[in-house]
Amino acid sequence: MALIDTDGGFRVSRRIYHDPEIHRRELDSIFKKSWFFVGHVSEIPEPGDYVTRPLGVDPVIVNRDRDGRVHVMLNSCSHRGVKLCRSGRGNTKAHRCSYHGWAYGLDGACRAVTYEKEVYGPDLDKSRFNLRSARVETLHGLIFATWDHRGPSLSDALGHMTYYFDALFGKFDNGFEVMGSPVRTRIRANWKAETENLSGDGYHTMITHETALRFGLFPSPEDVAPYGDPIGPKFPGRTVQCGNGHTIRIQHLPIETHPPGFLGYPEELWGEIERNLKPGQVDIMARTSVTHGSVFPNLSFLENFKTATDGPGSMCRYTRLTLKVPVDEGLTEIWWWHLVPADASETWKERSQRAYLRTNGPGGMFELDDNENFLGMAEANSGPVGLDQSYNYVAGTHHPDAHGLEWPGHVQDADRSEHTLRGFLTEWRRRMELTAVAEPAASIR
Amino acid sequence: MKARWVHPTTTGGPAPLPVHQQLGLFYAYEAELLDEWRLDEWLDLVDEGFTYLIPVPLVTDHHPQLGYDPSALFMDETRESISENWAARLTDDNIAVSWADRPPVRTRRFLSALRVRSTDRPDTYLARLNVRVAMVRHGTQSGDMTGERFDVVRRAGDSFSIMSRFVVLLDAVVDAPRIRTIV
Numbered sequence A: 001m002a003l004i005d006t007d008g009g010f011r012v013s014r015r016i017y018h019d020p021e022i023h024r025r026e027l028d029s030i031f032k033k034s035w036f037f038v039g040h041v042s043e044i045p046e047p048g049d050y051v052t053r054p055l056g057v058d059p060v061i062v063n064r065d066r067d068g069r070v071h072v073m074l075n076s077c078s079h080r081g082v083k084l085c086r087s088g089r090g091n092t093k094a095h096r097c098s099y100h101g102w103a104y105g106l107d108g109a110c111r112a113v114t115y116e117k118e119v120y121g122p123d124l125d126k127s128r129f130n131l132r133s134a135r136v137e138t139l140h141g142l143i144f145a146t147w148d149h150r151g152p153s154l155s156d157a158l159g160h161m162t163y164y165f166d167a168l169f170g171k172f173d174n175g176f177e178v179m180g181s182p183v184r185t186r187i188r189a190n191w192k193a194e195t196e197n198l199s200g201d202g203y204h205t206m207i208t209h210e211t212a213l214r215f216g217l218f219p220s221p222e223d224v225a226p227y228g229d230p231i232g233p234k235f236p237g238r239t240v241q242c243g244n245g246h247t248i249r250i251q252h253l254p255i256e257t258h259p260p261g262f263l264g265y266p267e268e269l270w271g272e273i274e275r276n277l278k279p280g281q282v283d284i285m286a287r288t289s290v291t292h293g294s295v296f297p298n299l300s301f302l303e304n305f306k307t308a309t310d311g312p313g314s315m316c317r318y319t320r321l322t323l324k325v326p327v328d329e330g331l332t333e334i335w336w337w338h339l340v341p342a343d344a345s346e347t348w349k350e351r352s353q354r355a356y357l358r359t360n361g362p363g364g365m366f367e368l369d370d371n372e373n374f375l376g377m378a379e380a381n382s383g384p385v386g387l388d389q390s391y392n393y394v395a396g397t398h399h400p401d402a403h404g405l406e407w408p409g410h411v412q413d414a415d416r417s418e419h420t421l422r423g424f425l426t427e428w429r430r431r432m433e434l435t436a437v438a439e440p441a442a443s444i445r
Numbered sequence B: 001m002k003a004r005w006v007h008p009t010t011t012g013g014p015a016p017l018p019v020h021q022q023l024g025l026f027y028a029y030e031a032e033l034l035d036e037w038r039l040d041e042w043l044d045l046v047d048e049g050f051t052y053l054i055p056v057p058l059v060t061d062h063h064p065q066l067g068y069d070p071s072a073l074f075m076d077e078t079r080e081s082i083s084e085n086w087a088a089r090l091t092d093d094n095i096a097v098s099w100a101d102r103p104p105v106r107t108r109r110f111l112s113a114l115r116v117r118s119t120d121r122p123d124t125y126l127a128r129l130n131v132r133v134a135m136v137r138h139g140t141q142s143g144d145m146t147g148e149r150f151d152v153v154r155r156a157g158d159s160f161s162i163m164s165r166f167v168v169l170l171d172a173v174v175d176a177p178r179i180r181t182i183v
């Protein structure tokens, strides 16, 4: 069968998750070309601040120069490739190589070559040895970079996703900041397993997370009834294919709030949320229970809500970003950031952190049980017979489209669905096919 | 970034040898409870106000190496949260849907280099020890969490009560079959 077969259904070959050959093709087709999230501006506030990150799968330095501009460049000396920054975070005036001492500016320019005249003669053009630099753009403080200098801009690449990003990350006057350095973990699973789940799998929640339900970690209709007008027992959910493989799932609490209630955020910030957003974006953020999705290929975002973080009534919201970086087809490194509104109080930020860490954090209860599924997919499909089978993604194909909304993209009026997973996988197929027909020449600079 | 979490320190000297010996035994029995996932019994060993914190491991150029970001946590639990959201998963009523606990990840804790120091509070000590939690998931996938425990413990009758636990991990990339673990 084709890797993804959409004739009369939506079947996906298990090879796309478990075959090392497909993984090698992904590196060229997807991980050299897309826009990737590499960090948040609040991680490098001062000139000279740097962090080390993956861009796609290559190690890069993300730093701020003396003029405040952010640069992203390969963390590898142009001479013979030694790693330049060895730490996760720091501050420096320049990046000097430990092997022969070449030094690079914060813009990646090759500034100094040791014993230059003696070793290379009088005519060395150092600019030929600038670090391989990426193209950088930021959106609401999120830093994105790409190796592709000729491709679409970030906003063109995000397309309709920009509208949802504005709602999520552009709602506060002074934006978000990180609660410290990201956590890094590894899981023996394919990078797409968790990514497609976070793209909007509202179907697994009540099964995988049944203990969370039993322990009251999900709000019940009774929990939230005091905060608005109840509209019934069901939590209305919608899923959106934003195009280009980007997706979002939005689930609301079963209440209506007049004026809009941004439950779980400090009430003194509610006014600015309403002022900064369009009506349709207010409609997303008001009475939200959970919203999550993915920016193709491997960034996922999640904003969630815990009703009783520090006892009854202490509801609190948290925003998480996760980046799934493939090590190989069966091993993924995950980077985890927790974001809080910069203008919230310290007390609120720490409550948000507790809410996050105990639920959707890297050691939280939701992740514990989610991981069981992603690990299980890898463990059960290493044999030749397993690899010949397919996975199916037809859930919710018959669900109705939503009409009369300001929301862009292909919106469906349901979230127990694989609508967003199909959006993610359709883009995956398009990107893999693009490269398959193009000249597969290795492009070594 | 603001430092939010304070590294536990003490001004006192080494505690008397009998305290080292008693606390060493206490930790051996504590490890048995944790390795056997007897969290309900383990909860009896910790104080009502117990907190369990793990900061985010971070590599910097500094000497000596702190090893973590003082403004970032990745585990923040209390006696209550562990009771309600960890131990409760293992009861007869809930185990069938506690997917990640069935079968349980098998663990063995290796403890060494216990150092106990007195503090300015009576009968209260800062205990530092090295810990390796060896883990095997489903009998095949093995890994570990290795680091140093900084416990504040208080004498409670013949035994001790753990007031707080702060664990500094060695690996910057936490690669363990089960991260949600009491190290």
Ligand code: FES
Binding pocket: A077, A078, A079, A080, A081, A082, A097, A098, A099, A100, A101, A102
């Ligand atoms: S490899 Fe960096 S200076 Fe030679």
Ligand SMILES: [Fe+2]
Binding pocket: A204, A205, A208, A209, A366, A370
């Ligand atoms: Fe989940």
